Amino acid sequence: MKHPDILKQLTLEQKVALLSGKDVWSTYAFPQAGVPSMVMSDGPHGLRRQLGRGDHLGQRPSQPATCFPTAACLAGSWDPALLEEVGRALGREAAAQGVHMLLGPGMNLKRSPLGGRNFEYFSEDPYLSGKLSAALVRGVQSQGAAACVKHFAANSQELLRMTSDSVVDERTFRELYLTGFEIAVKEGRPLGVMSSYNRVNGAYANENPHLLTEILREEWGFTGMVVTDWGACNRQVDGLKAGSNLEMPGTQGDSDREVLTALDRGEISLDVIDRRVDELLDVALATNKAARTAPKHFDEGAHHALARRAAAESAVLLKNEGGFLPLAPGTRVAVLGDLALEPRYQGAGSSLVRPTRLDRPLDCLKESGLDVIGHAKAYRRNGQPSERLEREAAELARRAEAVLLFLGIPECFESEGLDRDHLALPDNQVRALEAVAQANPNVAVVLAGGGALELPWLGRCKALLHGYLGGQAGAGAAADLLTGKVDPSGRLAETFPLVLADAPNARYFPGRERTAEYREGLFVGYRYYQTVGKPVAFPFGFGLSYTTFAYSDLSVRRDGVSFTLTNTGARPGAEVAQVYLTGPRDGVFRPALELKGFQKVTLQPGESRRVAIPLDEYAFRWFNPKTNQWEVEGGAYRISVGPNAGDLPLSAALEVEGTDPGAVYDKKTLACYFSGQVEDVPDGAFQALLDRPIPEAKWDRSAPLTLEDSFYQLSYARGRAARLANWVLGRMARRKARLGEPDPVSLFIRNMPFRGLVKLSNGLADTKFALAALDMANGHGFRGFFRALSAFVSARLEHRRRRKRLGL
Numbered sequence: 001m002k003h004p005d006i007l008k009q010l011t012l013e014q015k016v017a018l019l020s021g022k023d024v025w026s027t028y029a030f031p032q033a034g035v036p037s038m039v040m041s042d043g044p045h046g047l048r049r050q051l052g053r054g055d056h057l058g059q060r061p062s063q064p065a066t067c068f069p070t071a072a073c074l075a076g077s078w079d080p081a082l083l084e085e086v087g088r089a090l091g092r093e094a095a096a097q098g099v100h101m102l103l104g105p106g107m108n109l110k111r112s113p114l115g116g117r118n119f120e121y122f123s124e125d126p127y128l129s130g131k132l133s134a135a136l137v138r139g140v141q142s143q144g145a146a147a148c149v150k151h152f153a154a155n156s157q158e159l160l161r162m163t164s165d166s167v168v169d170e171r172t173f174r175e176l177y178l179t180g181f182e183i184a185v186k187e188g189r190p191l192g193v194m195s196s197y198n199r200v201n202g203a204y205a206n207e208n209p210h211l212l213t214e215i216l217r218e219e220w221g222f223t224g225m226v227v228t229d230w231g232a233c234n235r236q237v238d239g240l241k242a243g244s245n246l247e248m249p250g251t252q253g254d255s256d257r258e259v260l261t262a263l264d265r266g267e268i269s270l271d272v273i274d275r276r277v278d279e280l281l282d283v284a285l286a287t288n289k290a291a292r293t294a295p296k297h298f299d300e301g302a303h304h305a306l307a308r309r310a311a312a313e314s315a316v317l318l319k320n321e322g323g324f325l326p327l328a329p330g331t332r333v334a335v336l337g338d339l340a341l342e343p344r345y346q347g348a349g350s351s352l353v354r355p356t357r358l359d360r361p362l363d364c365l366k367e368s369g370l371d372v373i374g375h376a377k378a379y380r381r382n383g384q385p386s387e388r389l390e391r392e393a394a395e396l397a398r399r400a401e402a403v404l405l406f407l408g409i410p411e412c413f414e415s416e417g418l419d420r421d422h423l424a425l426p427d428n429q430v431r432a433l434e435a436v437a438q439a440n441p442n443v444a445v446v447l448a449g450g451g452a453l454e455l456p457w458l459g460r461c462k463a464l465l466h467g468y469l470g471g472q473a474g475a476g477a478a479a480d481l482l483t484g485k486v487d488p489s490g491r492l493a494e495t496f497p498l499v500l501a502d503a504p505n506a507r508y509f510p511g512r513e514r515t516a517e518y519r520e521g522l523f524v525g526y527r528y529y530q531t532v533g534k535p536v537a538f539p540f541g542f543g544l545s546y547t548t549f550a551y552s553d554l555s556v557r558r559d560g561v562s563f564t565l566t567n568t569g570a571r572p573g574a575e576v577a578q579v580y581l582t583g584p585r586d587g588v589f590r591p592a593l594e595l596k597g598f599q600k601v602t603l604q605p606g607e608s609r610r611v612a613i614p615l616d617e618y619a620f621r622w623f624n625p626k627t628n629q630w631e632v633e634g635g636a637y638r639i640s641v642g643p644n645a646g647d648l649p650l651s652a653a654l655e656v657e658g659t660d661p662g663a664v665y666d667k668k669t670l671a672c673y674f675s676g677q678v679e680d681v682p683d684g685a686f687q688a689l690l691d692r693p694i695p696e697a698k699w700d701r702s703a704p705l706t707l708e709d710s711f712y713q714l715s716y717a718r719g720r721a722a723r724l725a726n727w728v729l730g731r732m733a734r735r736k737a738r739l740g741e742p743d744p745v746s747l748f749i750r751n752m753p754f755r756g757l758v759k760l761s762n763g764l765a766d767t768k769f770a771l772a773a774l775d776m777a778n779g780h781g782f783r784g785f786f787r788a789l790s791a792f793v794s795a796r797l798e799h800r801r802r803r804k805r806l807g808l
């Protein structure tokens with residue numbers, strides 16, 4: 001133990017209390033024993049510090065903070081140095097607001113373009129996600145606050161995110177879903193890891209010793225603390241035993257009682273409790289100085305400027321026909337679209353930041369040296385068609401030399417708690433584009449949104465700039481790029497498929513009841529498209545610049561590649577050079593390409609530079625499920641270098657020494673994985689990949705509901721009132737959607753299991769109360785009602801007694 005003196009001074013009940021939150025954001029303080037309270041706050045791209053009553057869904061106000069570009073946007077920079085800089089600014093703001101731990105970065109893999117929270121995550125590639133996260137973590141922690149990488153792990157869908165079981169084979173789990181976290185933990189050394197809500201192969205992430213102890217602490221050497229996602233603690237005793245330190249938010253004693261009873265029964269030892277408290281104290285003490293003594297102010301102007309630069313270096317220019325962009329100063333432009341007036345710059349849910357200021361595209365364009373001749377709304381934000389708005393926009397377009405049309409994914413399409421249904425832009429926005437393009441074909445579209453889109457309308461515009469959700473200064477960044485003040489250097493961190501149906505997991509995503517089956521295995525994103533040679537709209541890594549680059553003279557070694565990069569255009573610019581590996585594919589199946597290195601290089605016109613990119617410990621390894629370890633297969637590898645996964649002009653062979661894995665796989669049964677044709681994986685193949693029977697995917701509608709079942713399952717509850725409650729929640733969400741807004745509250749409740757009544761009510765309900773509510777849902781209305789009433793009263797009394805015992 002690192003803090004034996006403190007442990008000695010704490011009573012058993014105080015130790016147990018430290019392992020659950022005091023309220024929504026902080027832990028208990030026991031000053032006489034030298035234990036400070038630790039304050040946590042969202043979120044990945046800005047602080048959401050609530051000083052009044054807290055909530056974890058972004059509903060109540062928070063202190064103003066810089067809203068930096070979201071992870072989906074920042075990932076486009078492919079620039080760890082930039083991420084570290086943003087991290088430093090976030091760390092400064094955290095310390096200034098008295099926050100010990102910033103709940104970010106979010107770094108789940110973008111398994112499907114439909115993932116509703118993709119805007120909070122970096123990439124479909126674990127190497128890129130890992131390197132960027134590690135950099136952000138280093139930046140945050142350089143200021144004395146802790147970062148907390150989340151959501152650990154295999155938490156790639158929003159629907160039923162709190163109850164569903166991610167069924168994923170160990171190799172895919174390691175190579176895709178854990179590698180990013182591994183890099184972040186080893187290279188960023190975060191003090192916090194947040195365990196996710198879902199189960200992984202049957203066990204809740206927070207109760208999974210394989211994940212939290214064997215892999216995280218023993219293999220990766222993590223020495224910080226694990227905090228649950230808000231409400232992700234199922235059984236506190238099992239969580240503590242598995243390696244989790246802190247349940248958030250607090251339950252005002254319910255979990256403590258569970259632990260103390262388990263201790264009496266010998267189900268958990270005092271040693272485990274002491275170890276978990278010790279690990280937590282280590283983080284609380286390490287971060288307390290910065291949270292208490294850092295300057296209370298930060299330079300808002302400087303952070304805003306950094307947010308603008310970060311957004312400009314991250315936005316991706318996808319099309320630029322005939323060098324339409326950049327627009328020369330004085331060009332007569334019509335600025336169109338509701339989003340040009342009221343930008344969409346961040347996503348909904350727990351990451352919602354109250355910005356210190358907000359740039360609007362129309363204002364920024366007026367200040368950019370362009371001649372803005374006017375603005376028209378062009379479409380309604382809620383998706384309703386309007387011929388009048390289209391006509392007005394077309395009229396204005398007709399009078400302009402160039403049209404800048406701001407389109408985007410509406411708020412209610414993507415949100416925490418909600419996956420997307422499709423990848424299309426709303427019809428009314430496409431109609432507006434068509435009307436405008438007919439009036440004036442010189443249209444540049446500027447997109448906002450957290451992810452990929454289908455672009456059947458691409459032919460209607462001359463240029464397309466994807467700004468993602470670029471934070472409070474994203475509008476200024478767009479103006480800088482459109483006018484050429486900044487050269488576009490962002491590259492896609494995800495593939496844009498032609499249509500959703502092309503996605504490898506279009507049939508499996510999202511899991512709709514008990515499980516989320518990761519049937520496509522390793523073939524996620526470009527790993528799939530490149531293996532099967534499926535055409536895409538824009539490949540992974542793609543992005544244009546106002547200049548051009550050429551690659552030559554590749555030299556390849558086991559520990560790195562080098563090549564010459566030349567700026568062949570007339571303007572300075574930055575290129576993201578990417579290194580991909582193709583491994584031997586005889587005995588072991590593999591995707592055709594895997595990203596293993598990258599570097600952003602800025603070059604003057606005509607300048608050539610020798611670029612060296614190392615191949616590190618992640619380059620040649622694969623996870624052998626038979627030996628249960630990482631190995632390097634000996635054989636012939638190919639290393640390719642170029643601007644994106646679909647365009648790799650340089651390539652060389654490399655013979656690598658390693659093991660002979662032999663016949664690990666049965667090629668006949670696993671034929672789909674050898675070919676990469678994973679669109680419709682048969683049960684037999686998936687079962688062989690899992691090396692165990694496929695778990696039941698459906699809910700058992702004849703069984704009574706339990707504490708671990710979700711509110712969605714009220715749809716088939718026996719109690720009439722419960723079914724009515726389900727209808728009301730559905731109606732709330734539908735009504736908000738009609739208004740064009742997501743409803744994180746009803747979404748959260750529907751995804752929540754019944755135990756959430758205990759875990760998320762800040763002590764208002766205890767386990768007895770939740771069981772009584774279940775009684776009602778299961779058709780025992782009267783019995784449930786009276787039990788609930790008595791549970792409520794006794795919980796209030798016990799609550800008071802506990803505070804006295806704890807000396808609070």
Ligand code: BGC
Nearest residue numbers: 042056057103150229230350
């Ligand atoms: C989210 C986390 C967030 C937490 C606290 C949860 O609902 O999944 O990402 O940090 O709330 O707001």
